[in-house]
Amino acid sequence: MRNIGVIIKKQIKDTLKNKTVLIQFVMFPVLTLIFEHAINIPDMPELFFTKLFSVMYMGMAPLTAVASIIAEEKEKNTLRVLTMANVKAWEYLAGIGIYVWTICMAGAGVMATTLSSGDIPFYLGVMAAGFLISIAIGACIGIIAANQMVATSLSLPVMLVFSFMPMLAMFNDKIEKVAGIFYTQQIRELLGCMTFDGIKTETMLVVAVNALLALILFFVAFKRKGLE
Amino acid sequence: MIRANSICKNFPGKQVLSGIDLDIKPGTIFGLLGPSGAGKTTLIKILTGQLGFDSGDVRVLDKDVRTLTGTDKKQIGIMMDNHGIYERMSCVDNLKIFADIYQVDQSKVMTTLTQVGLADSAKKPAMKLSKGMRARLQLARVLMISPKLLFLDEPTSGLDPMTMKYIHKLILDCKASGCTIFLTTHNMEEASVLCDEVALLNEGKIVDRGAPEDLCRRYNHQKTINIHLKSGEDIELPHSEKSAGEIMSLMTQGKIETIHSSEPTLETVFIELTGRRLEDSEEVKYA
Numbered sequence: 414m415r416n417i418g419v420i421i422k423k424q425i426k427d428t429l430k431n432k433t434v435l436i437q438f439v440m441f442p443v444l445t446l447i448f449e450h451a452i453n454i455p456d457m458p459e460l461f462f463t464k465l466f467s468v469m470y471m472g473m474a475p476l477t478a479v480a481s482i483i484a485e486e487k488e489k490n491t492l493r494v495l496t497m498a499n500v501k502a503w504e505y506l507a508g509i510g511i512y513v514w515t516i517c518m519a520g521a522g523v524m525a526t527t528l529s530s531g532d533i534p535f536y537l538g539v540m541a542a543g544f545l546i547s548i549a550i551g552a553c554i555g556i557i558a559a560n561q562m563v564a565t566s567l568s569l570p571v572m573l574v575f576s577f578m579p580m581l582a583m584f585n586d587k588i589e590k591v592a593g594i595f596y597t598q599q600i601r602e603l604l605g606c607m608t609f610d611g612i613k614t615e616t617m618l619v620v621a622v623n624a625l626l627a628l629i630l631f632f633v634a635f636k637r638k639g640l641e
Numbered sequence: 642m643i644r645a646n647s648i649c650k651n652f653p654g655k656q657v658l659s660g661i662d663l664d665i666k667p668g669t670i671f672g673l674l675g676p677s678g679a680g681k682t683t684l685i686k687i688l689t690g691q692l693g694f695d696s697g698d699v700r701v702l703d704k705d706v707r708t709l710t711g712t713d714k715k716q717i718g719i720m721m722d723n724h725g726i727y728e729r730m731s732c733v734d735n736l737k738i739f740a741d742i743y744q745v746d747q748s749k750v751m752t753t754l755t756q757v758g759l760a761d762s763a764k765k766p767a768m769k770l771s772k773g774m775r776a777r778l779q780l781a782r783v784l785m786i787s788p789k790l791l792f793l794d795e796p797t798s799g800l801d802p803m804t805m806k807y808i809h810k811l812i813l814d815c816k817a818s819g820c821t822i823f824l825t826t827h828n829m830e831e832a833s834v835l836c837d838e839v840a841l842l843n844e845g846k847i848v849d850r851g852a853p854e855d856l857c858r859r860y861n862h863q864k865t866i867n868i869h870l871k872s873g874e875d876i877e878l879p880h881s882e883k884s885a886g887e888i889m890s891l892m893t894q895g896k897i898e899t900i901h902s903s904e905p906t907l908e909t910v911f912i913e914l915t916g917r918r919l920e921d922s923e924e925v926k927y928a
Contacts, residue, residue, distance in 0.1 A: 415741075415744075416742060418741075419738060419741040419742050422738075422741070423727070423730075423738045426730060426734055427727060427729055427730060430729040430730070430766070431729055489724065489725065489726075489727075489728065490721070490724060490725040491725050491726070491727055493691075493721070493725060494721075494725035494782075495742075496691075497689065497691065497714075497719045497721075498714075498739060498742045498743065499711045499714045499715065499742070500742060
């Protein structure tokens with residue numbers, strides 16, 4: 414537990430000086446606040462930008478952040494130094510995961526300021542679950558990738574699919590059907606109804622299957638490659 | 642402190658280490674010399690539990706290396722030749738992370754930075770440090786934990802002579818405090834200065850071992866005396882009674898500028914044993 418705390422502390426210090434990771438955490442919450450307050454088009458769905466950017470944030474920030482943090486530590490050999498100092502692989506991954514999840518939840522908290530107070534618990538609950546799935550996928554990419562360059566080329570298409578499919582689904586029925594198999598699309602629909610009563614079994618099932626697949630992929634990647 | 646019997650390690654299609662035996666006494670500096678690709682880093686990884694081995698037995702701190710606990714590992718400092726430094730963080734922050742992990746008092750961070758001569762650069766991001774400063778920061782990270790056993794993989798590789806000397810001093814200070822040091826290098830001068838015992842590793846096998854000066858004496862086949870005369874002439878004489886008379890005569894005439902006995906260096910011993918140079922893996926003809 415102590416080492417998890419050290420990893421989180423280290424990551425906070427590092428992120429404050431790492432603009433590329435920092436911008437991923439900050440960009441969507443800031444854009445949401447600006448767009449929601451600055452743009453007001455007649456007939457535009459309520460909280461359009463909050464819901465759209467929330468899904469994009471969920472599919473992008475935790476996934477790329479986790480993948481790039483792990484890949485960078487492997488590339489720069491700092492991960493090896495940590496393991497030599499007896500930091501266990503699970504402690505490291507838990508530290509990074511908790512850190513990214515917390516920062517993303519803080520970002521979601523900022524985005525939630527545009528919502529009515531009654532909707533905030535539902536919104537944060539849904540976002541929390543989505544972030545966890547994205548973190549598992551990001552960790553999987555970080556484990557597979559030997560360096561940051563590989564991590565970027567692997568995470569970019571995955572991130573584009575998860576982040577942009579829900580947006581494109583708004584304009585095309587066929588894309589909407591395909592996007593339906595992804596957790597981000599289901600979460601967009603959940604954010605659309607913003608109530609526990611409106612949750613469909615199908616939605617829960619897709620999110621659960623996505624989560625299970627992400628976990629299986631993560632464990633397979635970890636078992637095959639470890640943190641070497 | 643370290644005992645190894647018949648360690649063998651194979652990578653697919655290649656035997657990297659074969660029948661390695663070691664017995665390193667506490668409080669000594671042991672040097673493993675060999676050219677690039679000889680298996681030095683692989684051996685360090687095995688001895689530090691980072692890499693498994695195919696056969697043999699390794700005991701570190703009187704325990705099987707595979708059963709070392711977290712507490713045992715906290716007594717072992719490892720400095721590998723690759724950096725492993727958090728580039729964006731300052732020197733202080735780099736050390737604080739490990740002070741937390743090793744549960745070392747935070748006051749030791751500044752003490753150690755002062756010890757390695759980095760106190761003035763304490764707040765500087767690691768990415769702005771020179772190569773020599775980075776090496777000292779890496780060394781600070783392992784010295785901070787006051788290890789019982791220290792593994793140094795090519796600690797001065799690519800450094801300027803001044804920094805090299807500074808690091809040698811730090812290593813000798815560490816030894817003086819009772820630490821056992823396992824050092825790999827392909828710098829024979831470094832090995833001669835620092836090590837109590839060296840082993841020469843070539844293609845995964847230890848070809849000979851001993852105290853540096855003993856090894857040099859053992860392979861001293863030439864046994865000549867080189868004299869440089871004031872006239873500028875160089876003379877090479879064999880070790881013999883006849884030479885003694887000649888030297889005496891030159892001395893009484895005041896003709897001698899310098900006089901040296903010719904002994905092989907670890908480099909020449911290595912070339913004699915393997916036909917290879919220490920500093921690279923290129924084959925050379927042994928004349």
